[in-house]
Amino acid sequence: NTYVVSASVTNATGRIENLKEYIKDQDVQCVYWDFNKNDGYGGWNPKGCWTYNSSSDYTTCLCDHMTHFGVLLDVSRTPIDEKNEQILTLITYMGCGVSSCFLGITVLTYTLLEKLRRDYPSKILLNLSLALLGLNLVFLLNSWISSFGIYGLCIAVAVTLHYFLLTSFTWMGLGAVNMYFALVKVFNVYVPSYILKFCLLGWGIPLIILNYFIFFSCWVQNDVVFYVSVVSYIAFILLCNGSIFLVVLIQIRNMQVNQPAGTQNGILKDLRAVASLTFLLGLTWSVAFLAWGPVKVFLLYLFSILNSLQGFFIFVFHCLMKENVRKQWRIHLCCGAFKLQEYSEWSQTATVVPKHKPNPPNTFPFMASVRSIKSNSTQSSTVSLESSQHQMTITRPDLGKTLPI
Template sequence: MVMGPSLLHHITFLHNKMENNQTEKILNTFVVSASVTNLTYFLSLTTEGKGGWNRNGCRLHNTSVDYTTCLCDHLTHFGVLLDISRTQIDKQNEGILTLITYLGCGVSSVFLGVTVLTYTAFEKIRRDYPSKILINLSLALLGLNMVFLVNSWLSSVGSYGLCVAVASVLHYFLLASFTWMGLEAVHMYFALIKVFNVYVPSYILKFCTLGWGIPLVICCLVLVLKRESYGSSLNSSCWIQDEVAFYVSVGGYILLVLLFNTAIFVVVLVQIRHMRVNHPVGNQSSLLLQDLKRVSSLTFLLGLTWTVAFFAWGPVKVPLLYVFCILNSLQGFFVFLFHCLMKENVRKQWRIHLCFGRFRLQDYSEWSQTATAAAKPRLYPPVRMPSVRSIKSSSTDSTSASSNSSQRQVSIRRPNLGEIT
């Protein structure tokens, strides 16, 4: 795959006399020196210090008695972020996956930007908790896609410090994305499973502290304990090179989040199934389409498509990498599709504020009061709970509590936890 000159990195090697061959060049003496912007991954050496040039990702530019200059690209595919096997694939598939990745990340970045702007600009659709969580998740995914897109260009500059900074920022946004996916699952647990939870003060503030704070702590620990974990090999972008740091701070963390999200996903499906059985209303084919939409929406919202990476081993690695790159580089587009384009209240806001003529919709006051509630019924009823004062009274004076229960009990409605779409 031919890359533009802006993505090429010039590498100069100082070596002794080379023994020429029609097919390749090999070193016939010990290496005197090799400098690749503080990196040393290009030479393939034996234990005795001899070896040949590893041309993976690089091509010969010119050569002389004293110097050999190569041009190397730093483009890579999305699967490298969670490549558990940490093995190379053939050059042809690498090129195709790279092309898919950059197209997908570009598309996702655009639609994630639209999603963030839509929910930020229209106050009526960001009143509930799911909308606020969605904004933060979209910002994390947008940061991940944008940093990945510029990673190759920045790594070609050849600055080790810059490469460490880019790799750590990419690491941060990857962990932040999964942290917010996990918080989406936590919110669903509160909304659908823990039906007797009471109002949590500063709910979103606490979520933001966790969503943006946990990834920051992990990245800072890697920088403090082993900064050299971040870096770049000659034929890849800036990313985590140390295997221990990768498996602990990326593979292990993401695996825990995905296991939790999968458990919540299964429980939500069971809840939906129970509701369908207990309240069979509407056309069955229409209900099936609604359930399919909910399942697809939750799959991308909880990041379950990333589980593909944990099965990409051996002979199935390349096919699963295609699935992984297509689905996950386009995750931002699917977030926009299910949570903007297919949501009635979002479309109404677009028509009210962005459309003209016969497509424009008037901002009716009666609809404005229920803008955050979808046309579909909620998946859970409001919960009524006795007040603390009522509970105390009943424990100390059962007779008095029973006679005055209607006066001492108050209804506490849970905060609007939104809906599963």
């Protein structure tokens, strides 16, 4: 996918020989054609390129010019002009930097605040955020690591980038599968080690594909490896996620229609749910499959903006706009007037408690053991991408108040 530049000697009628200086193999230099040099006329530029191997028969050059985010899924495999390349590169680095920061906050939030990851969608979201964080960080560090000119290090970075790209899509697919089980299939069956099995699939399947990539890339053309180990897998995930996305939207709409009058969600809330699902399932990546011909550059801009900022949008919809996350932030992170006491809502609950007989000494009132359906069956879901908050009350003997659980 690089420019091929040919050189010729003007008015040469015969063989060129008897040169004043010998052409030495050890003096060979790897360069690329930089269109911005010499006031736009172009010129050779060695930046980011180095000689890996050279002999009298051939020379192997390596370059680290991985730029905009679109190259991760450039199905057309055709270059674009230098100006748009630079703008897309700037968008990519800004978007990946912003996403990395907010993905880090998302991971810390769901890791440190245990109450937020008691259901299956939250645990899947945590793994997806980790995969996207790895993808963004490796992409950002790629050029710097490659600048060392160490062949083995370059291969390691390429393999790591490939792995995090595949794990990101695998977790998007698993999130869609869990959503299908919860809202469409609705089978109330306890699945032992549910999340553990998802982790084995989410982090294991990309390893299998990656082994194929490493083994066959030695002799198969790069384009073939790219289409087999990247494009076909991602296309399959996006096709499944898109189908589940439509089915889930229909299911949510049916649920809203069956609700009593006056309880249906507004248009803005529906749009928020659609946008949240779109980024959670990675449907914006499908733009790359349409980036052909005259619309290629425009769609690459759209692709780079939406997908380099995917981590930021996940933070907005699944942290900033979720009431239970904001509540946990106020309980554990805020101070002073902004700090929320964990049981501050006691005063807002019913305080009229029926009189009951005092408990015998050294005994406690009976309390049923309730196991949350969220953490023990596949019915855990994000219908409007906000986990439903079911409440029950128990009586606290000493305080005479009800406690929400």
